[in-house]
Amino acid sequence: MYAVVKTGGKQYRVAKDDKILVEHIDAEEGQKVTLDKVMMLGDGDKVTIGSPIVENASVEAEVLSQTRGPKIIVFRRKRRKNHRRIQGHRQDLTLLKITDISSAGKKAAAPKAEAKAPAAKKAAAPKAEAKAPAAKKAAAKKTAAKKPAAKKKAK
Numbered sequence: 001m002y003a004v005v006k007t008g009g010k011q012y013r014v015a016k017d018d019k020i021l022v023e024h025i026d027a028e029e030g031q032k033v034t035l036d037k038v039m040m041l042g043d044g045d046k047v048t049i050g051s052p053i054v055e056n057a058s059v060e061a062e063v064l065s066q067t068r069g070p071k072i073i074v075f076r077r078k079r080r081k082n083h084r085r086i087q088g089h090r091q092d093l094t095l096l097k098i099t100d101i102s103s104a105g106k107k108a109a110a111p112k113a114e115a116k117a118p119a120a121k122k123a124a125a126p127k128a129e130a131k132a133p134a135a136k137k138a139a140a141k142k143t144a145a146k147k148p149a150a151k152k153k154a155k
Contacts, residue, residue, distance in 0.1 A: 003101045004040040005059050011039060014059060014098045024092035027063045033096065035059040041103055048103070060100040067093050 002015040008023025027033050038057035041048040048054055069091040076085040 001041070001043045001101050003038050003042070003057070003059050005035045006037040006039055006053075007035055014101070016098055016101060018098045019064065020096050020098070021067075021093050022096060023094070024066070025063070025094045025096075027094070029063055029065055031063050032099070033061045033063055035061060041101070054103070057103050059098060060102070061096040061098050064095040064097050067095060069093050 002013060004011055004013050006012075007025070010023070012020050012022065014020060025033060036053075036058045038054045038059060039050055039052065041054055041057055048057075050057075072089045072091075074087040074089060076087075077083065
């Protein structure tokens with residue numbers, strides 16, 4: 001069984017026991033992570049494609065390490081202007097090991113979503129309606145006076 005998972009703005013094709021390097025995820029080493037943006041599931045001849053994601057599908061992964069990518073040098077130069085700028089960059093990365101691919105999804109995630117909804121309603125209730133700003137009147141535009149054309153000299 002394999003899955004196409006979206007994380008960090010990129011898509012990865014993963015199978016069980018695969019190791020992938022993804023954009024930084026806030027998790028400690030050894031911690032379990034759930035990737036719930038599953039774009040596609042494949043199991044032999046049976047393929048499920050989401051629009052955009054497959055409902056109730058998830059991929060379980062374990063964080064092996066937090067690491068950094070190679071150093072990249074960004075060099076900007078403008079010719080004939082004696083303008084040069086050098087900037088370095090190293091991307092934070094997370095090494096994941098895929099432990100399980102599930103098409104049924106997590107059942108524990110649903111109660112958390114319901115618990116957050118009432119809190120949002122309570123926070124929205126005390127707000128008073130904001131007054132709309134008064135519309136500004138358009139200022140009268142004056143047209144620019146044209147200068148008369150210069151006269152040509154007669155020969």
